Amino acid sequence: MQKFLGALLICTAIIPLQAQQVLSPDKNISLTFAILENGVPSYKVSYKQKDVIKSSALGLETKDVPSFLVGFSVKDVKQSSVDNTWSPIYGEQKSIRNQYNELVVTLEQKALKGRFIKIHFRVFNDGVGFRYEFPKQDELKYFIIKEEKTEFNLAGDHKIFWIPGDYDTNEYAYTTSKISEIPSLMAQATIPVHAQSPIASPSVQTPSMMKSADGLYINIHEAALINYPAMALNVDAVNYKMSAHLCPDGVGNKGYMQTDAVTPWRTVIVSDKAADILTSKTILNLNEPTAYEDVSWIKPVKYVGVWWEYFVTGKSTWAYSNENNVRIGQDFSLLKPSGHHGATTENVKKYIDFASSNGFDAVLVEGWNVGWEDWFGNWKEEVFDFVTPYPDFDAKGLQQYAAAKGVKIIMHHETSGSATNYERRLDKAFQFMADHGYNAAKTGYVGKIIPRGEHHDSQWMVNHYIHVAKTAAAYKIMINSHEAVRPTGLCRTYPNWFAQESARGTEFEAMGGLAPEHTTILPFTRMMGGPMDYTPGIFQTDLSAYGRGDRVKTTLVKQLAYYVTMYSPLQMAADLPENYNRFPDAFQFIKDVAIDWDETYILEAEPGDYITTARKAKGKEAWFVGGVTDENSRTANINFSFLPATKKYVATVYADAKDASWNLKPQAYTVTKLIVTNKSILKQFVAPGGGVAISVKEATTDEIKKLKKL
Structure with a gap:
């Protein structure tokens, strides 16, 4: 309680x-x-x-x-x-x-x-x-x-950071303008997004951020x-x-x-x-305290997953077969495998091994269950049953394999917008999870909503999301919802609903990219209502490595900084394991960074331009700093006054190289260790589309002797 x-x-x-x-x-x-x-x-x-x-x-x-x-x-x-x-x-x-x-x-x-x-x-x-x-x-x-x-x-024609009003999606890119300019920019801002329902009159979504x-x-x-x-x-x-x-x-x-x-x-x-x-x-x-009597099972999670490979490699897919007319209850073992299914027992074991060896709590597995062959765009009611694995996914065997390595598997419940089907099957789906040791589910609502005529943001659907969270709590299951209504602080009342997407996240980096300023705006807008499952940690930012023309518009170090600037109790290392193996020193920050905090300090901020945040890890003498900027380079001013007095600390600084930028040498970075105190001030170069990430711990006597003082 x-x-x-x-x-x-x-x-x-x-x-x-x-x-x-x-x-x-x-x-x-x-x-x-x-x-x-x-x-x-x-x-x-x-x-x-x-x-x-x-x-x-x-x-x-x-x-x-x-x-x-x-x-x-x-x-x-x-x-x-x-x-x-x-x-x-x-x-x-x-x-x-x-x-x-x-x-x-x-x-x-x-x-x-x-x-x-x-x-x-x-x-x-x-x-x-x-x-x-x-x-x-x-x-x-x-x-x-x-x-x-x-x-x-x-009181005036304020500067505003906005996305178009819509009944079904929050996944628009942000536009920055004066209020008076919104009508003339609305058509340009209302870019195609799945299942969108733009509001006819000029309107914007909340949270709406302005500066007078x-x-x-x-x-x-x-x-x-x-x-x-x-x-x-x-x-x-x-x-x-x-x-x-x-x-x-x-x-x-x-x-x-x-x-x-x-x-x-x-x-x-x-x-x-x-x-x-x-x-x-x-x-x-303004939200009510939780009525849950036992909350001991609700814990922050750092995870990896069978996910990013679907977006970038072209070698694996959610679906088991290339057939496109399937039904719940049919014998999927009779389908001809495509040979590209990602959620195989063998592939998931690789992610479990990676998670275990690097201290991650869980592995998200998308595409494990039957129905993905014709899930999207058909406004079909019974797409998934949430309990039947594909023939090449051994649910019981993987449970035992993961448990032996101290790793959980995060279940994926994509509904394809069919909330009626999900509600009918909810208890059976959660019981399946409980029986197989899965304590967290990622839910999805891609597509037009069923009941037909309802919207993602309507009263009926608002009640549906809460019903899912409350039902999940009865099975001690945590919920990470995607494509749901934007959060409004209900993570306090229903704390097992511990993360949401409800905005344009990392997946869009593989679908045209996100502007470098995007993540300097999100904390002032979408994240005012609650934590976001942004899925950071992409090291291979030039997607031409996979034969694609897309590019992640950040430096590698900015991806590290997100773990501090983009708060969530659910944090993913979203890239492929082999990319982390290429940059072990940078990956160390992701392994080290906390996901639950005692204190937070906003060291400097300006919406649309930059944010620098420091946080103290929950129950530990460890601090982490993250700073991000837009498309412009800048000097971050990092004041370590948040540290306790009288002691000396080692600050491990992950920084953009002097010639780095989001589009030129994004993987160029340096790692430097310095001795700092609560009187230290670091003026750190941040590259265009770049960032800075710092881990801080108390210094040993040897470190004080050997390392340079700031």
Whole structure:
């Protein structure tokens, strides 16, 4: 169970009902609630006297009952303060402070027989969260949401890092522009992605990251997305106003509600320092603690896998046969093998041996189960049964082989978008995993969703993902979901749902590549909601080595840095084992780097340009630093003040060579050992598309004598 420390401070105050103000504990953020003309509820937010969100309307439009938009008066107001500390099961720091001032406004629609709702506002030192509550009452039992009308009236034409609004995919490349430029760039930004459903009006997805002309960093997202569709943001590019746009279902409705009910929290994180955005824990704090009684089985995982070879080598495939019309239940041993199947017993053993000899926890195996011959693009309901291996995959034998070497196998459950089929087979699939010693599953939702007409981000699918996580917990199985709705901090409530993809990850490096700036944006956008299974660690970045024209647009050292800058309790060494064997000194960093942390320090950051992060390993006197840049070279300023005083440490610095770049000599790097203290400052060259990675441990007497001092 998560532990709660500290005191809960609650006070109730009766204050004037026309305009209510609540400040953050440090007094820097001010949120004001007011009733506008015609009884429209509104709010505004400022930071250090600067407008962040100007007066913006609140409310929901409904389909079957009178809407929650106008005719409101304030019935009651309560304020309270909370200050406690809790300990996550895994994460970027061992304890998280949950400190906020809260305003709860009860609003009455007197013309509708006194029907009422509540709006909760929580103001933290780094942002605000607010949500609607619909208490049980005689005048309100069931209702259908036509659209949420929450507005975010911005204070200017901010710089914004955005991807197009879409009901089915988050896998777009980021565009950087002014808000006013979004409509003219939308067609160019909406590149083809599988099963995409772009929103017709100009819209962007959350988390939406912005920077104002006067130096404010602003992030808009949501927290605790449960029993509700995901929110995109409509964009009024003339007035710099955004508004909620919920994902519809197959008949066009946005949500089905029964009181008591609450919406997700709408979040606005703000600071005049980019680093504060990355260290914010407001979204996690707005999620409920887990109700799981036993969490001892939930542990971070570092893994390798039968995966990257499918994308780059052309020598192996997910499918066992070249036939393309198969059914669940048929005898797959009668199919003619293609000779290119990757998930064979022999091949998986090689990965198990590699994992065991290099200290990895697990091996992901994709393509182990029958059905891959015609899984994609047919909108077929019963594609996989999740329990029948191909004839050349010995599930029991591999379990025994892996267990003898101290390695787990991560099961792959690709659903091809058929959530109905997966739900019918879920318990049987998880029991199969439990029987074979598999304690983690990678789920996938490539393709159009079944039930047909639903979307990846609709209310039904949001509930499906949570159902999978809760069912998996009953079998003590951890879930890494791909192509699912973007995360909203639910890894706190359902901690076995410990990683997601939900963005453009490494696989796209083999499908046209990712811009060098991509991973300087993701921590400010997608990763605000939770950990990402980005699958880093590609050493062979020039894919012409496999007869391909693609290139990974990073240096080798930048791939090392990702293990620190891209937080996840699930980290993959994604490249082929033979490529790691070619660079054993660089591979050492991947073997050494921690994946669970006591403390995190953002040393420097600017979205779209650079990030340098330092972290202390959980329960160890070991620290790791990672720095990444965009397409421009730079000098990273690494201040070691996070180290304890009085001691000396060895810093092993993995750096780009002076002539390295993402497109020229990406594998050129140096490894240097230096003696550092908490007063040391390292100014390190970072190549275009490059990075820096550093491991730090306490120095021995001999090391202090022999090594150069910084």
